[in-house]
Amino acid sequence: MIEARELTKRYGDKTVVDNLSFTVRPGEVTGFLGPNGAGKSTTMRMIVGLDAPTRGAVTVNGRSYARHAAPLHEIGTLLEARSVHPGRSAFRHLMALAHTHGIPRRRVDEVIELAGLTSVAGKRVGAFSLGMGQRLGIASALLGDPAIVMLDEPVNGLDPEGVRWVRNLLRSLADEGRAVMLSSHLMSETALIADHLVIIGRGRLLADTTVDDFTREAGGGGVKVVTAETARLRSLLAAPDVTISSSSAEELLVTGRDAREIGTVAVQHGVPLYELTPQAVSLETAFMELTHDVVEYQSAPADTERKAA
Amino acid sequence: MPATALRRRRAGLSAAPEPTTSPARYKVTGVRVLRSEWGKFWSLRSSWITLGVAVFVLVLFGAIASSTYSPDAVATGGPPGPGAGGDSDAVSLALTGVSFAQLAVGVLGVLLAAGEYGTGMIRSTLAAVPRRLPVLWAKAAVIGPVALVLATLGALAAFQLGTPGLDGERIALSLGDDGVLRSLAGAGVYLGLVAVFGVALGVLLRNSAGAIAALVGILLILPGLASLLPDSWYDTLSPYFPSNAGSAVYALHEASDALSPGAGLAVFAGWVALALAGAAVRLVRTDA
Numbered sequence: 001m002i003e004a005r006e007l008t009k010r011y012g013d014k015t016v017v018d019n020l021s022f023t024v025r026p027g028e029v030t031g032f033l034g035p036n037g038a039g040k041s042t043t044m045r046m047i048v049g050l051d052a053p054t055r056g057a058v059t060v061n062g063r064s065y066a067r068h069a070a071p072l073h074e075i076g077t078l079l080e081a082r083s084v085h086p087g088r089s090a091f092r093h094l095m096a097l098a099h100t101h102g103i104p105r106r107r108v109d110e111v112i113e114l115a116g117l118t119s120v121a122g123k124r125v126g127a128f129s130l131g132m133g134q135r136l137g138i139a140s141a142l143l144g145d146p147a148i149v150m151l152d153e154p155v156n157g158l159d160p161e162g163v164r165w166v167r168n169l170l171r172s173l174a175d176e177g178r179a180v181m182l183s184s185h186l187m188s189e190t191a192l193i194a195d196h197l198v199i200i201g202r203g204r205l206l207a208d209t210t211v212d213d214f215t216r217e218a219g220g221g222g223v224k225v226v227t228a229e230t231a232r233l234r235s236l237l238a239a240p241d242v243t244i245s246s247s248s249a250e251e252l253l254v255t256g257r258d259a260r261e262i263g264t265v266a267v268q269h270g271v272p273l274y275e276l277t278p279q280a281v282s283l284e285t286a287f288m289e290l291t292h293d294v295v296e297y298q299s300a301p302a303d304t305e306r307k308a309a
Numbered sequence: 310m311p312a313t314a315l316r317r318r319r320a321g322l323s324a325a326p327e328p329t330t331s332p333a334r335y336k337v338t339g340v341r342v343l344r345s346e347w348g349k350f351w352s353l354r355s356s357w358i359t360l361g362v363a364v365f366v367l368v369l370f371g372a373i374a375s376s377t378y379s380p381d382a383v384a385t386g387g388p389p390g391p392g393a394g395g396d397s398d399a400v401s402l403a404l405t406g407v408s409f410a411q412l413a414v415g416v417l418g419v420l421l422a423a424g425e426y427g428t429g430m431i432r433s434t435l436a437a438v439p440r441r442l443p444v445l446w447a448k449a450a451v452i453g454p455v456a457l458v459l460a461t462l463g464a465l466a467a468f469q470l471g472t473p474g475l476d477g478e479r480i481a482l483s484l485g486d487d488g489v490l491r492s493l494a495g496a497g498v499y500l501g502l503v504a505v506f507g508v509a510l511g512v513l514l515r516n517s518a519g520a521i522a523a524l525v526g527i528l529l530i531l532p533g534l535a536s537l538l539p540d541s542w543y544d545t546l547s548p549y550f551p552s553n554a555g556s557a558v559y560a561l562h563e564a565s566d567a568l569s570p571g572a573g574l575a576v577f578a579g580w581v582a583l584a585l586a587g588a589a590v591r592l593v594r595t596d597a
Contacts, residue, residue: 045596048436049436049439050436050597051596051597069336069337070335071337071437072335072437077436079436082428082429083431083432083436084429084430085353085424086428087353087355088349088352092352095348096346096348096349097345097433099341100341100342100345100438101336101437102334102336102338102341144332
């Protein structure tokens with residue numbers, strides 16, 4: 001379990017992480033989302049004690065990370081930037097980490113095999129592709145058989161087969177009762193893996209929710225109804241929690257009732273419907289709307305660019 | 310979640326196989342960090358190359374200086390490093406290479422430390438050992454003795470290889486003569502400390518180029534620069550400069566303006582300790 005309480009990190013007068021509180025629970029995959037520069041990596045670095053928080057605190061299984069006798073057994077980490085000496089082989093790199101904890105060579109061989117690196121374990125890491133580097137990072141994260149696995153952008157550079165492998169691996173780790181935290185800037189990809197979502201922007205918490213809730217709220221785009229009897233349908237559907245707008249004579253946009261309910265009402269009162277379409281907002285769109293005000297590098301809309309040119 | 314409950318749930322998994330030895334025994338200890346740093350040192354090609362260069366230079370320069378020695382043309386073997394100079398002796402000739410070997414050995418120390426910052430390896434290292442200080446001590450404890458042993462062997466080899474060239478000369482000495490072994494071992498101790506100095510500078514500056522520049526500046530340029538000081542100051546201070554104190558450790562005959570070997574060792578070790586203390590503070594206080 002990771003518990004961050006009012007975590008704050010400033011570099012000079014730039015606040016990178018701002019009063020951030022969240023919890024990563026065992027048995028769940030927690031997606032840590034935010035646009036680039038939102039403070040995800042900095043937060044993860046504070047969790048494992050690489051950076052000291054300016055204010056606030058974060059604990060790993062109830063203690064600050066450095067106080068654990070066997071830190072790699074508490075939490076295994078893959079940090080975004082490569083954290084490997086390119087001149088060392090994958091096997092020697094893992095052995096060096098294993099030695100600090102008294103982890104036997106057998107375990108090193110196990111994680112090498114698990115990550116699919118057996119054939120390249122003796123090669124210098126500098127010659128690795130991005131995807132192989134990610135696999136090595138995941139192997140080192142699992143080395144200490146940790147209760148928490150924390151991965152920063154784990155599917156970066158992986159091929160589709162590798163992405164599916166990571167997805168299944170994280171799912172099974174969570175099903176074993178481990179806490180899994182992964183960061184990403186892609187909502188659609190994260191929604192496939194995660195149970196829980198912690199969304200941040202400019203270092204601040206924007207949403208702490210579940211994927212199901214987020215999806216449900218994102219689906220609140222209303223239902224488009226096309227009928228010749230708009231006035232009658234309006235009055236039939238009218239209720240305090242229902243809003244109805246109209247963009248043309250035969251078209252209504254209903255929020256507060258789903259398509260099934262509207263269809264039932266229409267059939268009971270003999271109102272013919274020509275179209276009944278839920279206006280689902282994609283998760284990605286919902287995510288972008290949520291983070292719109294806080295993205296660090298915003299691209300100008302295409303038409304203003306054209307005017308400028 | 311209680312560890313035992315978690316363990317039970319973890320039984321029979323396919324994704325992350327249960328480790329065959331009990332993870333309950335996983336624990337970071339000083340000895341294990343040392344073992345890790347030992348493995349890290351020897352698993353890099355650059356360590357072998359730099360160490361090889363240091364020993365090679367030490368042996369080659371010493372042997373050449375001794376075999377080309379003639380009493381009339383004084384100090385022909387290379388530039389006048391510490392120990393070479395007006396009145397040569399067999400030991401100072403054999404140790405001609407020390408002034409070059411110290412750079413190789415110092416760079417080795419720098420690479421061991423600053424190389425981790427340059428590559429990002431330091432993040433893995435400090436995530437495994439979040440108390441951090443054991444890493445610094447372990448790096449020093451690996452490189453110091455390795456450099457000391459190899460440099461001592463190199464100095465002995467240089468002396469032995471040079472002995473035939475000095476056969477019959479007035480300055481010829483043998484290993485059994487007074488102070489010879491002490492001087493040769495002194496060179497090994499000095500170079501071992503220089504390697505540790507390199508580690509300290511590497512951790513302090515976190516940048517290979519910067520730390521190497523600082524190393525060269527302190528060991529080679531500082532003494533020359535200090536000669537700009539008023540004479541009386543210079544005479545008082547110069548024996549305490551790192552490289553001057555260090556060369557006193559392996560000088561056969563104590564020069565009039567230099568420290569005794571023991572005092573030289575104490576002063577140079579003091580400088581190294583100071584650099585290590587600075588490195589320790591930086592390592593613990595600053596974000597990795």
